[in-house]
Every structure is written in C-alpha cells, then in structure tokens.
Amino acid sequence: MTAREACAESEARDGRGPPGAVVVGGDYIALGVVRSLGRHGVPVWVMHDGLHVCAAASRFALRRLPWPVDEAGRLASLRELSTRNGLRDWVLYPTDDESAALVARNHEALSGSFRLTTPPWAVLQWAYDKRLTYGLASRLGIDHPWTLYPQSCEEVAALDCTFPAILKPAVKAQSNRFTRARAWRVDDHRQLLARYAEACELIDPSLIMIQEFIAGGGEAQYSFAALCADGRPLAWLVARRARQHPVDFGGHGSSFVETVDEPEIEEAAHRLLAAIGYNGLVEVEFKRDSRSGRPKLLDINARTWGWHTLGGAAGTDFPYLSWRLAQGAIIPTTRARAGVRWVRAATDVPAAMGELKRGRLSIGEYVRSLRPPIERAVFALDDPLPAFADVPWLLYRRWRRAWDGTIFLRTLGLGDVTRRN
Structure with a gap:
C-alpha cells in the first residue's frame, strides 16, 4: 500500500474521507467491483477464500483478508471486522449466490455493522430459489420454461416429457459438478434416469428440477x-x-x-x-x-x-x-x-x-x-496484475471441468476415459 493509499484508508475509517467498501470474493466479478470503487477513490478491502485471487491482486485492493469456510465463521468474521475497524458506514458487496444469501439471511444483524447492497431474505429468496421464481412468474403471466419437480427416481421413471430436456438445481447451496455446470442436458429417457440418479447423490432430490430445453445460441x-x-x-x-x-x-x-x-x-x-x-x-x-x-x-x-x-x-x-x-x-x-x-x-x-x-x-x-x-x-x-493472477484459476477450472466430464462418462458405464485416451 502506498502512503497516499494508506492516508485515504485512514481518512475513510475516521470519517474524514469517503466511506470504504468490503468486497466478498476474489474472482473477476469481484475484481470489477474493486476497480469500479477504487477508481472513484473509495477504499476497498477484499475478503477471499485463497483459491480466487484475481480481485485480491488488484492495486485498488488496499487490504486482503481471509474468508472463512463455514457460515458461522463468515458471519462472525464480518461483524468482528466492522467492530474492530470502525467500518459502520462502509458498504458490503457479496459477489456470489452464497455470500449474498448469507447477508440476506442475517440482514438485520449485519445492517448494524455495514451499509448493505443486498435485500433481506424475504426479498432475495424469490431470486435464490428458482421454484419461487417460476411460481411468481406464472402468477405475473411472464413466460418461463415448463418445469417439473419430481421427488424420487420412481417419479422420474414414470414421467412422459419431451426431449431434449435439462436437469437443473433449484438452489446452489453447495459446490459440486451439478451446481457448477448450471444444467445437465438429457436427450432421452435412459439418460434422464442416469443423470437424475447422479444428481441425487450430489444434492437433495427435492432441489432437482427437470426443465424444458430452449434451443438456440x-x-x-x-x-x-x-x-x-x-x-x-x-x-x-x-x-x-x-x-x-x-x-x-x-x-x-x-x-x-x-x-x-x-x-x-x-x-x-x-x-x-x-x-x-x-x-x-x-x-x-x-x-x-x-x-x-x-x-x-x-x-x-x-x-x-x-x-x-x-x-x-x-x-x-x-x-x-x-x-x-x-x-x-x-x-x-x-x-x-x-x-x-x-x-x-x-x-x-x-x-x-x-x-x-x-x-x-x-x-x-x-x-x-x-x-x-x-x-x-x-x-x-x-x-495489469490481476490478468496474471487469473491464469492459475483458469487452468484449475479447465482441469475440474475435464474431471467432471470423466465422472459423467463413468456413470454411463463408459469406463475410465482418461486411461483410454
């Protein structure tokens, strides 16, 4: 941190300068927030998990802090950070679904520590849970893909739906190959049953949706x-x-x-x-x-x-x-x-x-x-530095996507493709 940046941060914390911001996340999405605020002279601190480091590498990130693994640790860390450093008027920016849900669920508690950019849970839930999203869209007369909500493999086996279709998680409360992929395409009933069974091993079956596939690029x-x-x-x-x-x-x-x-x-x-x-x-x-x-x-x-x-x-x-x-x-x-x-x-x-x-x-x-x-x-x-810091993450994502694909082929009984190739 330069002397000028340290002075700006000090002024923000004691009320003589513009209040700063705490950005939760380290990827390129968080980087955009850090740069937007930093270029306007707003002091920015970044909390990240150590895997995503793109935002933390920005010259506009004046401090880099750890983002705990568990929800209780994250909430305690945010409140302690504000109390210890006098950040009451600083603005909090979650940059992924789970950090936004954390802030929304604890909106009242965190509003005493930061100024929030996230609505309370009573509002955010309509976006977070796609079952609520599509239900509201139906009541408003807004078109959306037809969507089914089976509760078991037996219900899926009895379905008579058109193909291709997709499997999609209603919420993304955890990270795995299903939630990371956003959706799995299925082209026939056999593939639907295989992928549904695979998805059931990764998330609660009540959270798995079968949805219309809309063609087009x-x-x-x-x-x-x-x-x-x-x-x-x-x-x-x-x-x-x-x-x-x-x-x-x-x-x-x-x-x-x-x-x-x-x-x-x-x-x-x-x-x-x-x-x-x-x-x-x-x-x-x-x-x-x-x-x-x-x-x-x-x-x-x-x-x-x-x-x-x-x-x-x-x-x-x-x-x-x-x-x-x-x-x-x-x-x-x-x-x-x-x-x-x-x-x-x-x-x-x-x-x-x-x-x-x-x-x-x-x-x-x-x-x-x-x-x-x-x-x-x-x-x-x-x-310029974030562009270099982004490379290891991109390589990791490419490896993980290849690994997820290998697991999928194994579930279809195609064996160890890594060994075949």
Missing part, C-alpha cells in the same frame, strides 16, 4: 441488469449474451456480451422486480424461444454478475452507483446506451471456436465483434 440469450430501489430500476441496461463457455450452458459464464434495445425484455423484468420489491443490484436472464418468438425467464441473479463492468462502459457504473445509493445519494434514472461490448478473452476464444465449428459464427463476424467500444473483463492498463 447467443442470439437468443438476453439479460436485464439493474440497480433497484423498492422494486424500481434506477439504472439499467439490456444485453445480449452472445457467447458463453461452455457453449450450451455457460458454466464458466458469459464470454461476450453487448448492450441492445429490447423493450419486451425490459417490460417483463420491470414487472418482475416490482412484484418482488427488489433492492440492490440484480441480473434477470431470459432466452427467446424460436418457436413462439417470446423471451422466457431463466434465472434471477441477486448480486453482481459476471459482466457487470459492461455497465461502466455503457453509462451505468453499477458498483459505484450502488455505493452512492448506500450513502444516501439521489441516483438519476439512467438507461445504458446500446452498442457497447464486453469480452472475457480467456473464455471467449474457446467459445468462439465452438461457434465456428457449429457454423454459427464466421471469422469475420468474430473479428468485427471485438471492435471498440469494448470493455475487457480482466486486463486493464492501469491495473
């Missing part, structure tokens, strides 16, 4: 992203998630995103967030069904999302606007401009190669997609 994938107050978006954008890796379900997240004008997406998302009474940062995911031409609701991410830094380039710097709102500032209604792009090169190259092989992308289209204005997910001239 990136041209059909949209998101509405916003900063909300009492269910009303203050700053927002609509984006097309044109490429993701892996191509089918994007377990590693979107790799190329661009802002677009899609009034139908806006209208549905506005109604949904108003019904929830949502506060804070949120991303609502849709996919347009080519059969009906209508977008269908997929997910609600009740925290910062992978490509949130696109907002800064398009006129809606979501983390900083959220920090200002937490400090009591009036945020003017702002809609991001269309035609701005975001890329995470490390995953977009393999994503583009997959689209090229499928004939859904040409080399010329790929090159043109990277024209300015474009925001990079990790690399930045004013903060």
Whole structure:
C-alpha cells in the first residue's frame, strides 16, 4: 500500500474521507467491483477464500483478508471486522449466490455493522430459489420454461416429457459438478434416469428440477441488469449474451456480451422486480424461444454478475452507483446506451471456436465483434496484475471441468476415459 493509499484508508475509517467498501470474493466479478470503487477513490478491502485471487491482486485492493469456510465463521468474521475497524458506514458487496444469501439471511444483524447492497431474505429468496421464481412468474403471466419437480427416481421413471430436456438445481447451496455446470442436458429417457440418479447423490432430490430445453445460441440469450430501489430500476441496461463457455450452458459464464434495445425484455423484468420489491443490484436472464418468438425467464441473479463492468462502459457504473445509493445519494434514472461490448478473452476464444465449428459464427463476424467500444473483463492498463493472477484459476477450472466430464462418462458405464485416451 502506498502512503497516499494508506492516508485515504485512514481518512475513510475516521470519517474524514469517503466511506470504504468490503468486497466478498476474489474472482473477476469481484475484481470489477474493486476497480469500479477504487477508481472513484473509495477504499476497498477484499475478503477471499485463497483459491480466487484475481480481485485480491488488484492495486485498488488496499487490504486482503481471509474468508472463512463455514457460515458461522463468515458471519462472525464480518461483524468482528466492522467492530474492530470502525467500518459502520462502509458498504458490503457479496459477489456470489452464497455470500449474498448469507447477508440476506442475517440482514438485520449485519445492517448494524455495514451499509448493505443486498435485500433481506424475504426479498432475495424469490431470486435464490428458482421454484419461487417460476411460481411468481406464472402468477405475473411472464413466460418461463415448463418445469417439473419430481421427488424420487420412481417419479422420474414414470414421467412422459419431451426431449431434449435439462436437469437443473433449484438452489446452489453447495459446490459440486451439478451446481457448477448450471444444467445437465438429457436427450432421452435412459439418460434422464442416469443423470437424475447422479444428481441425487450430489444434492437433495427435492432441489432437482427437470426443465424444458430452449434451443438456440447467443442470439437468443438476453439479460436485464439493474440497480433497484423498492422494486424500481434506477439504472439499467439490456444485453445480449452472445457467447458463453461452455457453449450450451455457460458454466464458466458469459464470454461476450453487448448492450441492445429490447423493450419486451425490459417490460417483463420491470414487472418482475416490482412484484418482488427488489433492492440492490440484480441480473434477470431470459432466452427467446424460436418457436413462439417470446423471451422466457431463466434465472434471477441477486448480486453482481459476471459482466457487470459492461455497465461502466455503457453509462451505468453499477458498483459505484450502488455505493452512492448506500450513502444516501439521489441516483438519476439512467438507461445504458446500446452498442457497447464486453469480452472475457480467456473464455471467449474457446467459445468462439465452438461457434465456428457449429457454423454459427464466421471469422469475420468474430473479428468485427471485438471492435471498440469494448470493455475487457480482466486486463486493464492501469491495473495489469490481476490478468496474471487469473491464469492459475483458469487452468484449475479447465482441469475440474475435464474431471467432471470423466465422472459423467463413468456413470454411463463408459469406463475410465482418461486411461483410454
């Protein structure tokens, strides 16, 4: 930490400078929050698990602190951190589903220690549990994929559903190959039974959903992203998630995103967030069904999302606007401009190669997609170190995905593919 940074941190803690922020998470999503705030002169501390170090490597991260493994330890660590360091007016940013759920469930206790960007559990649960999400969408008349909720292998064996379909966890309270993959595609009844049995070994069967598979690539994938107050978006954008890796379900997240004008997406998302009474940062995911031409609701991410830094380039710097709102500032209604792009090169190259092989992308289209204005997910001239710190994590993710695939093939009785190859 430089002398200037130490002075800024000291001023923030004793009330002479702007209050700081505590960012929970170490990956590129957290990095975007750290950079957004740091570039505006907000002191930032990062709590991370030691595996994700991208955000902690940023020059804007003034302190790096451990994030405990268990929920009780995490809650105690946050409260002690605030009490010991006098961080009452500092803003807390969870950057994944589980840290957001932790804050939401303990909203009253943590609101005495920080200013929160996360709504209480009574609100956040509508996004966290997809069973509640789809139930609310049905009542509001918002299209979503047909979804079944079997409770046993016997119920699955008796199902008569169309294929292809997907298996999907209703919540992601733990990390395993099923929750990491986001969804498993099944192409026939035999594969459905095998994958359902495998999923039952990983999570509670009551949390496993069987859902309609909506065909289409990136041209059909949209998101509405916003900063909300009492269910009303203050700053927002609509984006097309044109490429993701892996191509089918994007377990590693979107790799190329661009802002677009899609009034139908806006209208549905506005109604949904108003019904929830949502506060804070949120991303609502849709996919347009080519059969009906209508977008269908997929997910609600009740925290910062992978490509949130696109907002800064398009006129809606979501983390900083959220920090200002937490400090009591009036945020003017702002809609991001269309035609701005975001890329995470490390995953977009393999994503583009997959689209090229499928004939859904040409080399010329790929090159043109990277024209300015474009925001990079990790690399930045004013903060280069995180790009190097991200490499070990990417290699680990690639290894883990290969290992998860090997386990799947074994469940289908295809033996040890690592030995065969």
